[in-house]
Amino acid sequence: MEHLELKKWWILGHLTDEQLEDMEYVHVYGSDRCPLEGLGGCLSALMITKGNQDVYGTGFNSMVGSTRSPLKMKNGEDYCDQNVKIEELCGIGLKKIVVGFLFGAGLTSNNELYVWGEGPDIVVSKARSVCFEVYSPDALCSRCGEKYSNLKVGGFLLNKCHKCNFLPSYNRSSPPNGVLLRRFVMAYHVFVSCLSCREICQSLHVGGYDLNYCLACDLLREVSYHDVPSKSSLAPRKIKLPVPVTILDIECGRTFLVIRTYDNRLFVWGSFGCSYYRCCVQNPDDAVIRSMSCGGNHIAVLSYPGDLYTCGSGDKGQLG
Structure with missing residues (x-):
């Protein structure tokens, strides 16, 4: 330009x-x-x-x-x-x-x-995750002094005071010493897969936070504290890359990266539509790629001699 x-x-x-x-x-x-x-x-x-x-x-x-x-x-x-x-x-x-x-x-x-x-x-920063206290029958509510009851949600038992309705959580604040915690991934404009069935999580509101949650497994998406990057x-x-390739070009959408290789392949890395990918896009017509571009959840390819192929927002991820 x-x-x-x-x-x-x-x-x-x-x-x-x-x-x-x-x-x-x-x-x-x-x-x-x-x-x-x-x-x-x-x-x-x-x-x-x-x-x-x-x-x-x-x-x-x-x-x-x-x-x-x-x-x-x-x-x-x-x-x-x-x-x-x-x-x-x-x-x-x-x-x-x-x-x-x-x-x-x-x-x-x-x-x-x-x-x-x-x-x-899927890399979760500390700001994109939140900790809740694991249920302890002897623990006392830090607000009213009563013993915590348990809240069963998403496969976990958490401390909750049913007298004052307090559910202790820690996103940016530091938790007290000696308290056993579970850290969950907050829903935030990216698709996150369930650790059990690998399907894409939905959103569940817990204690003022929208958390990634698998309805099929009734499981909140947990992440280890040590897996959260600084x-x-x-x-x-x-x-x-997980496969040996020579990169010719790159483009990206909202939450995915597309890598074009010298051997006429497109490698998709990330999430688009309702699926997470780390694989090559299928090319059943053996279209020779001339150029590519991306939208938020969409890939478009112009081939030789000038045919247009698209894919995106689907579960097959193939050209055509």
Whole structure:
């Protein structure tokens, strides 16, 4: 895209002609497509420069599509009228960046894949999980002093005071010492599979939180405390795919990443529709892929000599 065309994006309006000419690649993302009065909207942009292939960010201070992600471009306020250098993405030779709702991905000139944020695998940050106390018959309610009764929900017995209706839970606060806890995954715009039957969980309201819950198994989706990553583990990291492939291109939807390989395959990683995938898309027509693009829950492929194939929001995941 010519730099004069880039100027049409208000998020890039503060850049000089020289800065725009130095941009090799620009990816704009976010929830609002026009500026909000006095706020500058929620758009962000990540830009790769020519030569050194450094990465700069501008706009709403988030490395992913969600405005609530703890993963920021840099500590501080938003950068709507200035650029900030993303040190973690510099020096690795990125040539393309794509951004989903809770994750981002980059492809290097050596066809190496980097991913940051929560996904496309199911990775649960501390803010996306909540702890409840395991039922203890001798434990006393911290509010009224009565003994806890038990609440049976989703395959677990939890402490609950039926006198004052208090159900102790810990999301951002620290639990008291010596209390046995269970940590559950909060429902948050991503599809999470049941640990027992692997079907996609629904949502169940428990103690003020919407939790991932399998109706068929009557089971809340639990996660070990040690499996919950810290903020630093959401930072950009090099990914080794489960199958040996040479990557040609990448795209992403809301919660999934698509990898196009040199041997004419599409590898889908993440969730879309109501299913979670980590596999190759079926191609029964042996269509030769020319280009691809993604919507929120949708993949479109243009083949040679020009046929259009689509898939998404289904359970078969095949072209055609």
